[in-house]
Amino acid sequence: MGVSYLAVGWNRQKKIYDWFIFAFCVLYLSTFIAITAISNPDYTFETALIRSTATLAILLLHVILSIGPLTRINKKFLPLLYNRRHLGVTMFTIALIHGSFSILQFHALGNVNPFVSLFTANTQYNSVSKFPFQALGFFALVIFFLMAITSHDFWLHTLSPKIWKTLHLFVYLAYFLVIMHVMLGVVQYETNPVLFVMVLAGAAALITLHLVAGTREVRKDNQLFKLKSEGFVYVCESRDVPDNCAKIFCIDKERIALFRFEDKLYAIHNVCKHQGGPLGEGQIIDGCITCPWHGYQYLPQNGQSPLPFKEKVNTYHVKVAGSQVWLNPQPLPEGTERPGAAIIIPDNQIIENVK
């Protein structure tokens, strides 16, 4: 979130994160190359580099695709989500090194254009055991390239969040291409099944994570709210909403985040204006509801971003009756100010707190 664009939106936490990624990548590559040099002295440096960058890029891709479902299962993973774009660009850079050196090593030494050679050196597209797997990797790299070059917020605004999100969902197609690239490559060149098993295990873990997170979401969305009164529906008990955090309710197919802040309850639309992040999975930081994805902020009382920012989300009426919390799912216009519903704290709890 910034008044005017910078190349990279670094803060202290993101710098630490990026340094950690950088150190990990350097350590991984140097260890891999050193082990290859010792165990396979016949391999050239280029071969070791191609293999090390390939495995590192696949590892990072699995981490990237795990972050989304992991944060839905456990909020402790949220710091990883804040910086996912940096990890994505890092993964693309590593994959680009792998792709460039592969084309240099396998296609740039003849008198045919390397890119033409990539698609014509092997044309056995109807064979599994001899399939030209390099082409699959190339197309995956093209998708990662499009994602990396549009990772800046400028592109989100220019292309619109819907198109931007759709473009970036192509990561799943790229992942499939990468898996096929590895599998078909392994079939042709590898006798050791370890890589094959690791990739299969990674894919199985990813699918399981997505299924678990997705099932939870569906269960939440299908929750029925039967008690209704004058347009309000009973959603929960006031003690169910943790301080400075939210509970998300899906009423009439709209997700609403109910936040508790200074013993008052506020409801806003759950979808962040920046990239559609789930606001209800974020926290209140410095008096502002903070999106868990990229830190966009909104004031709980009116759903507006603090000045000079201009983002606004819908707000909703909330009322508290005894310990019961009632929510009106009819959205108020974006940025509408309304008072928070004061939580009635039972006398015994006040006595407990004083003690």
Next chain:
Amino acid sequence: MNIAMIITIILILIVTYLLCGLLFAIPFVIKGVNRIDETAHGGSIGFRIIIIPGVMVFWPLLLKKWMKK
């Protein structure tokens, strides 16, 4: 026409498209970007450089937006 020739033609078309994008990117990152997105006013040089690859790819869309403004 064989497959190598088809791929060569596709490559030439892609490179031409990207070169047009590069030519477009120069005035766009200096002036055009400020016209189509007010947050770009006062944007750093780093920001203007970092969007160049994307401008090379999406230049027809950006040109249309710039023309409308």
